[in-house]
Amino acid sequence: MDFPTFLIQLLNSVQYGLLLFMLAAGLTLIFGIIGVVNLAHGSFYMLGAYLAYSLSSLLGSLAVAIACGAVLSVIFGLALEWLLFRHFYERDHLDQVLLTFGLIYIFEEMRSILWGDDVHSVPIPDVLAASIPLTDTLSYPVYRLVISGVCVALAIGLYLLISKTRLGMKIRAGAFNRDMTEALGVNIKLIHAIVFALGVALASVAGMIAAPVSSVYPNMGSQVLIMCFVVVVIGGIGSVRGALIAALLVGLVDTFGKVLLPHISGMLVYMLMAAVLLWKPQGLFKQ
Amino acid sequence: MSAPKANLEVLPRSVQVALTLGLGALLAFPFAGSDFYTQMVTRMMIMAIFAMSLDLLQGVTGLVSLGHAAYFGLAGYALAFLTPAGAAVSLWWTLPAAVAASGLAALIIGFFVVRTQGIYFIMVTMAFAQMVFYLFFDNKVLGGSDGLYINFKPDASIFGWVPFDLDSKATMYYVTLALMLLVYVFLRRLLWSPFGRALAGIRVNEHRMRAMGFGTFGYKLSAFTLAGALAGLAGYLWGCQTGYMNPELMGFYMSADALMMVILGGMGNFAGAIVGAFAFEVLLNVFKDLPQVGGINLGKHWQLWIGLFIVLVVTFAPRGLLGLVQRLRPRKESAGE
Numbered sequence: 001m002d003f004p005t006f007l008i009q010l011l012n013s014v015q016y017g018l019l020l021f022m023l024a025a026g027l028t029l030i031f032g033i034i035g036v037v038n039l040a041h042g043s044f045y046m047l048g049a050y051l052a053y054s055l056s057s058l059l060g061s062l063a064v065a066i067a068c069g070a071v072l073s074v075i076f077g078l079a080l081e082w083l084l085f086r087h088f089y090e091r092d093h094l095d096q097v098l099l100t101f102g103l104i105y106i107f108e109e110m111r112s113i114l115w116g117d118d119v120h121s122v123p124i125p126d127v128l129a130a131s132i133p134l135t136d137t138l139s140y141p142v143y144r145l146v147i148s149g150v151c152v153a154l155a156i157g158l159y160l161l162i163s164k165t166r167l168g169m170k171i172r173a174g175a176f177n178r179d180m181t182e183a184l185g186v187n188i189k190l191i192h193a194i195v196f197a198l199g200v201a202l203a204s205v206a207g208m209i210a211a212p213v214s215s216v217y218p219n220m221g222s223q224v225l226i227m228c229f230v231v232v233v234i235g236g237i238g239s240v241r242g243a244l245i246a247a248l249l250v251g252l253v254d255t256f257g258k259v260l261l262p263h264i265s266g267m268l269v270y271m272l273m274a275a276v277l278l279w280k281p282q283g284l285f286k287q
Numbered sequence: 288m289s290a291p292k293a294n295l296e297v298l299p300r301s302v303q304v305a306l307t308l309g310l311g312a313l314l315a316f317p318f319a320g321s322d323f324y325t326q327m328v329t330r331m332m333i334m335a336i337f338a339m340s341l342d343l344l345q346g347v348t349g350l351v352s353l354g355h356a357a358y359f360g361l362a363g364y365a366l367a368f369l370t371p372a373g374a375a376v377s378l379w380w381t382l383p384a385a386v387a388a389s390g391l392a393a394l395i396i397g398f399f400v401v402r403t404q405g406i407y408f409i410m411v412t413m414a415f416a417q418m419v420f421y422l423f424f425d426n427k428v429l430g431g432s433d434g435l436y437i438n439f440k441p442d443a444s445i446f447g448w449v450p451f452d453l454d455s456k457a458t459m460y461y462v463t464l465a466l467m468l469l470v471y472v473f474l475r476r477l478l479w480s481p482f483g484r485a486l487a488g489i490r491v492n493e494h495r496m497r498a499m500g501f502g503t504f505g506y507k508l509s510a511f512t513l514a515g516a517l518a519g520l521a522g523y524l525w526g527c528q529t530g531y532m533n534p535e536l537m538g539f540y541m542s543a544d545a546l547m548m549v550i551l552g553g554m555g556n557f558a559g560a561i562v563g564a565f566a567f568e569v570l571l572n573v574f575k576d577l578p579q580v581g582g583i584n585l586g587k588h589w590q591l592w593i594g595l596f597i598v599l600v601v602t603f604a605p606r607g608l609l610g611l612v613q614r615l616r617p618r619k620e621s622a623g624e
Contacts, residue, residue: 031406037406037409084598084602087602093351093405093406093409094345094351094550095601097351097353097409097546098546098547098550098597098600098601099597099598099601099602101543101546101547101597102593102594102595102596102597102598102601103594103598104594105590105591105593105594105597106590106591106594106595106598107594108590108594109588109590109591109594110591112588112590113588113591222539226413226414226417226539229410229411229413229414230414232410233403233407233410233411233414237406237407266418266421266422266425267418267421267422270414270415270417270418273411273414274399274415277399277400277402277403277411278399278402281402281403281407282403282407283407
């Protein structure tokens with residue numbers, strides 16, 4: 001593998017890893033802070049992709065579509081939390097698994113009713129459609145770099161929100177000791193609603209920015225959900241830092257596996273997970 | 288709030304009577320129903336075996352697997368590989384071989400997944416099942432996304448003597464019924480054995496079991512392997528009946544459907560798994576047959592109804608149908624006093 005090819009694969013794996021991180025961060029935040037297992041997390045990713053498809057053709061601009069889509073996702077997340085999820089916070093994990101599995105069925109079918117079963121593509125905005133030439137024959141699309149950039153920006157924003165702001169302090173306190181935090185006058189119900197909506201929005205935005213490169217198709221959520229689980233298992237549940245490292249690791253193994261070991265590439269990520277489980281059954285960064 | 292872990296070990300008299308009546312109905316069914324319905328009920332009984340195998344993990348041991356379909360599918364695929372393109376193979380060695388293949392896969396995967404607990408276990412079982420799914424989905428040699436056909440049903444002859452012929456729909460039905468009963472009796476006995484008691488102990492408090500000197504890892508791994516092998520039995524029967532295996536049968540939805548069946552019927556007593564499997568399959572058929580109302584084809588969107596149904600059940604009846612009966616009974620009795 002010569003250097004430009006290596007560089008392209010490296011950039012691709014980082015981009016894929018960062019995208020996975022956005023999803024896994026939402027999943028692990030919702031679990032770590034609220035204690036809810038959410039199998040429907042992949043559906044939010046799918047929802048984002050379909051929103052990007054509809055809104056960008058409606059509004060004529062992907063950036064505006066993403067902004068509107070993000071707001072819609074937050075509203076959707078808040079509504080879902082208020083209607084269903086808040087009744088399941090104290091319930092057994094099995095109930096949560098079933099609830100969210102039922103939701104997958106509902107979301108998939110709603111998607112089929114609203115958008116049909118065809119595969120759609122979302123055009124890359126003209127400004128970002130360029131490529132950076134690496135050699136005479138190889139070049140790297142700018143849009144993929146933009147995806148990575150947006151993910152990094154959101155990750156930093158998330159980090160600052162949780163570790164530096166007053167809201168983040170309350171979120172951390174609530175995850176540490178719910179009753180004590182509530183006794184100190186923090187509206188824990190509101191905090192949970194915010195965290196849930198934040199998780200939904202992260203997944204949905206990931207779907208929106210990925211839509212132009214991954215295209216938009218039925219069942220796109222379940223595939224990404226499994227990868228999220230792998231990331232969360234490797235990183236350690238509830239750990240955002242673990243999710244970041246595991247996501248990048250999974251991105252590297254998956255992308256380079258496809259180039260170097262194409263026959264078993266589909267299994268490599270799971271072998272990585274198995275190896276981590278043997279070594280550390282709680283994941284690399286169990287909190 | 289505690290988990291919905293209704294382990295109704297001695298079934299209430301009313302449930303016992305209902306189950307006996309149900310068995311009578313199943314025995315008589317092929318005489319009354321058409322071929323179509325005989326096949327449909329055969330399918331339900333296969334799913335009941337599958338659901339019971341999951342119940343051993345979920346209801347008895349407290350291990351909620353979301354990847355159980357992998358072992359179901361593996362045995363069916365094993366049958367497909369063992370059956371030559373132009374002839375039937377003997378049932379007597381392919382059945383043990385296929386079940387052993389599923390058991391072995393469960394043993395290997397179990398070695399990794401049993402080390403984890405709770406929600407981790409759910410995610411890891413699901414991830415490993417997905418690995419198996421993609422292994423078959425991505426490889427043309429293994430049938431790929433199109434799946435594999437099993438053109439000839441296994442042959443049950445012993446040195447020329449043919450005790451039964453699986454090509455007959457009624458025979459397939461009764462063989463499945465017999466195996467379902469066998470698995471039920473076996474698992475009920477297992478529930479009362481020292482091994483079954485240890486598994487139940489692990490569900491209630493694994494730390495205490497370990498403190499008492501039980502090697503809980505070994506117990507859980509054994510349960511996982513046995514459950515995988517029994518799921519394989521169901522998968523083998525599925526392959527026999529439908530003559531077709533595809534990767535979807537090992538997928539996420541298949542695993543989750545089994546989970547739903549166990550919950551729906553009530554966990555930990557195996558009768559619930561059977562009832563749940565029948566109820567779930569009947570519901571699926573009802574939803575798929577919904578009529579056209581005002582230009583909207585309700586049946587086409589059956590996934591929406593099944594989703595809504597699951598959400599409603601888990602919200603309002605987390606202990607399942609048998610649990611619902613159990614919960615209503617004392618109230619009725621106290622009202623009568």
